[in-house]
Amino acid sequence: MMSHELPRGKSFWSFLLSVDRDLAERTRQNGCTCGGRLHSANYPRSPRGCPDELPESYRHRLSFCCNRDGCRKRATPPSVRFLGRKVYLSVIVVLVAAMRHGATARRVRELSALVGVDRRTIDRWQVFWREHFPQTCLWKVARGRLALFIEILTFPQSLMDAFFRTDSLEENWGNLLKFLSPISVNGAWLIEGSP
Template sequence: MWKTGEDACWLAFVLGDKFFSCLQEIDQEIARQVARAGCPRCGGPLDRSDYDRKPRGDRFIAATAEPPVRRISYCCRREGCRRRRTPPSVVFLGRRVYLGAVVIVASASALLRRTTACPPAQVPPADVPPAEVAPAQASPRRTPATQVPARTLGRWSRWWQTELPVTGLFVALRGLLASPVDAARLPCSLLERLTGSAVEQVTALLKLLAPLSTGSVADGARFLRSAGA
C-alpha cells in the first residue's frame, strides 16, 4: 500500500522492462478497441500513424530498461477526412515529456516531502521490491529525491490541485467515493484509495487518468472498459 508516513517520503521507483511491458500491453489493447470503432467522423478505417516521443524521467528509469518512445496513434484512411485519433494511454499522460508514472510518483514524493518531516535518506515501503527503488541523487535546481526541476513539480502540483478536480472525469470519480478526496493532497489522496502494492496503485491511477491523455478520443473511458483496463 502507498504510505503517507515517514517511510514514503523518499519513495522513488526505478521503472524496469516488466513495468513498461505491462503498460504497453494495456495501451496496445486500448488501441485495438479504438481501431475497431473506426473514424468517428466518417466511419472510415483507421491506419496506424504513431509518432515519436522522447520521454524524460531518467531518475526513475532503470539503466537497462528501454522506455516506450512511440505514442500509438491512428489516422483515418479516407481522403478528405484523414482525422487523427490518438487512443488513451497509461504510458503517456497527455503531452507531458515525462512518463505518466514519473508524473505521479514524483508529484506524490514531492508533496510528502513538503508535508512530512523526513530524514534525508530513502526508506522504501516493505512491500516494494528493492529492485524497484533507487537512492536519491542531488542535482542543481532539481528536487533531490526526484531529479525533476522544481518549476516542473510546481506546474504539476497546480494541475493536480486546481485543474484535475474540475474535470468531468474527476467529478464523476468523486461521486463514486464514500468520502471526499482532498484536492490539496493530490495525487496522494487518490493513491491511498487504491488497493494493492505501491506499484499496483500507481498503475491503477494511470488507468483512471488515461482518458485525460488524449484530446481526440472524447469517449476514452469506454475504450478502457472495452480493453478490460
C-alpha cells in the first residue's frame, strides 16, 4: 500500500490551478448552448483543511454565465480542485477517506485534527466512495478499462493505488484528480449533508 501524503509546496497547488484553467478555457470556448458567449462568474469558496501555502486563487471556483438576456445560463467546468459544492478540496476528500480505510483509530484522530474534519464527515465521504461513486457514469465507463486493478470495497484507496504509478507525487495526484474531475460538475455528485 502506498504511503498517504499530501503533496507539499506551492507548485502542486499552482499545477492543479493550471489544470482547472485549461478545463475552464475549454468550457468557455464552447460557449452557451443558446449561442451566447460565456463570461466569467466565479463562485466564492472557502476551502477548509488547507495547507498554509494555498494560493489566493483557491478562494474561487471557476465558472461562467451566458451573456444573453433571457438566458444567463451557468456553465461550470469540471475541476481537479473542488468536488461539487464541498468545502473541502478534492485532494482532502480522497486522502482522508483513503486513510480511514485500514488506518488505526489513532491515525484517524491525528488526521482529523490536522485537516479539521470530524468523524461524521469522514463517514459520509466513505459512503460516497463506496456507495455513490460506483454508481456514477464516470465509474461505469472507466471500470472496463481499470477494473483489473481496482477493488470497489477499498475505494478510494484502490483508486489511489491504480493511479499512483510514477515517482512523482504531483503527477500521480494530477492523474487521479483529472480522472475524477467529471464528477465535480453540478449535479453529477454532491455529497449530502456536507458542512
